[in-house]
């Protein structure tokens with residue numbers, strides 16, 4: 001056994017680096033990150049917790065596959081990664097149980113699972129053995145339990161789509177899950193019964209039972225993009241802007257929203273009572289503006305993290321007597337990350353200490369320069385409480401809307417986003433939808449997030465029943481079969497059957513995804529993501545104890561140069577890591593770095609559920625080192641050829657069935673069995689390939705050293721001659737600089 005790095009150990013033992021690091025921390029063994037080396041002593045300690053798997057065994061299945069080249073080798077590694085990935089996500093699967101439980105289908109499955117477990121425990125009659133100690137030990141014990149006699153017949157053929165868990169495959173084969181787990185164990189794969197199997201594993205198991213397998217390709221594309229109609233240029237008409245109000249605590253966001261609603265909505269509306277449905281529309285100079293009713297950048301960004309780009313314009317409220325405050329900066333960064341134009345509302349102008357010039361001055365630091373000073377940011381001075389300046393603000397919103405050329409096609413099937421949704425005792429699932437394109441009508445067949453249904457009734461922001469809603473209109477609908485989530489997207493289908501099919505497929509996909517766990521960026525798996533072409537920028541959020549350190553850290557990180565990958569600091573701030581930082585990180589796929597600061601309780605919780613990677617540090621160079629090494633690891637490894645030795649061919653033996661054996665003498669270095677070889681004749685390369693067999697006398701050997709004789713046969717090459725030079729080489733990974 002030799003020393004290992006944390007991530008290597010984690011990979012070999014089907015866990016995550018994070019789990020290993022956390023466990024080491026609990027043992028008071030300090031490791032800084034996944035690249036840290038751990039001693040043999042530490043490995044032994046780790047084995048007590050994670051070492052349920054013998055690496056030699058684990059590889060059995062992959063070793064059966066021929067390893068042809070360096071590439072092939074990589075593929076095998078990937079296979080292993082797949083398996084380990086699945087196992088590593090175990091925690092997630094459990095974590096997700098709660099989520100999927102809402103779904104009747106999964107709920108059923110889980111019950112089943114629990115039921116089986118109960119039965120097993122009874123069969124065992126030693127309940128203590130099964131208790132505690134974590135999943136892995138339980139699994140081992142389960143595997144040792146006596147098998148149930150197989151009653152049902154093994155089918156000749158099975159079909160499946162997507163992925164199968166061990167339990168599901170067992171069901172299809174009419175076998176006990178424990179039997180499959182045992183088989184997998186013999187094949188070197190440790191699996192729990194709720195674990196997804198990759199296609200190879202399914203095939204392997206089925207071949208053990210002589211069962212034919214067919215994977216059905218599901219044609220139902222669940223991606224809305226595939227069904228979105230293209231808007232015809234001639235159908236495009238102006239649509240109202242959708243506006244979000246952001247700003248620091250107490251700077252007057254709610255008061256401003258109320259003021260706008262009050263001055264505008266009630267005009268001409270009998271009764272004038274507005275309904276809270278999460279958004280409302282006002283009219284100014286005959287044009288409409290839609291306001292999202294949940295002020296603050298956290299709500300805005302959490303929607304964005306679900307893929308919804310709803311806001312067209314952000315209003316940044318800054319109190320004239322208070323100026324730019326931490327959350328003002330946060331809001332700016334959130335709006336910028338979403339590439340949304342910003343209008344500054346300088347509020348509380350009625351106050352004695354109001355100083356709009358100071359606000360302007362402070363904002364120039366964030367590239368928000370007023371037009372008067374040569375910039376292009378619109379500033380509106382107002383007093384929300386006195387309802388002064390509201391019209392000016394609305395005018396400016398209309399101006400920006402015009403510049404932005406916000407357009408939509410009313411003739412299409414409606415597409416948009418969920419603003420709010422809840423379960424109502426009387427009405428069932430109630431969702432506020434913002435139509436972003438097309439027209440939504442009562443009776444429409446609609447897929448909303450992972451739910452679907454028909455629009456039964458529709459109510460606007462004034463509480464009035466409406467039959468249809470055009471672009472940028474918020475409406476509350478009923479008729480969905482489940483409660484969607486804020487930020488989910490919706491699409492109307494002309495064909496009800498199609499809507500149902502896609503709705504069900506999306507539901508299914510959602511279950512699969514929550515099973516496998518969707519990965520956010522973490523330093524540990526950046527490499528994988530880059531390799532899959534998923535990431536070119538690393539977004540980073542820095543929180544530090546003082547502004548100086550945040551800036552120093554940001555500028556040092558920006559200086560890191562690694563080919564093909566770029567660091568983007570999307571937000572820096574002073575103070576504890578807050579929930580809003582995490583939400584921004586989740587939305588922007590960012591890593592959060594805390595420098596001499598810690599996450600608060602809410603942030604910790606959210607980071608866990610959103611799977612945001614939070615790195616806490618106290619020394620700047622450690623941060624740089626960590627990010628840099630992750631970035632270097634992220635890139636495709638570069639290989640360099642290294643010649644390990646040469647042998648001279650002294651005699652040729654032709655053996656039928658075997659081919660030509662080159663009786664050789666190693667003149668330099670060594671010849672290894674799995675090296676690549678080149679046949680050189682008079683200085684010219686005749687052939688490049690692989691060794692088929694390497695022998696000393698009659699024995700197969702792994703390597704032959706200098707000054708020894710050996711017999712070499714080359715794969716697919718028999719034209720070897722006396723006097724040829726056999727040059728052995730290996731491809732070595734080189735570290736990027």
Ligand SMILES: Nc1nc2c(ncn2[C@@H]2O[C@H](COP(=O)(O)OP(=O)(O)OP(=O)(O)O)[C@@H](O)[C@H]2O)c(=O)[nH]1
Nearest residue numbers: 248249250251252253254255347348351383384385
């Ligand atoms: N003098 C004066 N006070 C205002 C004005 N606008 C808001 N306020 C007061 O400022 C305080 C905070 O206003 P809110 O509208 O609750 O501020 P907010 O930004 O929504 O605050 P949070 O929801 O806590 O983030 C309240 O006491 C308001 O009455 C204004 O134009 N002038």
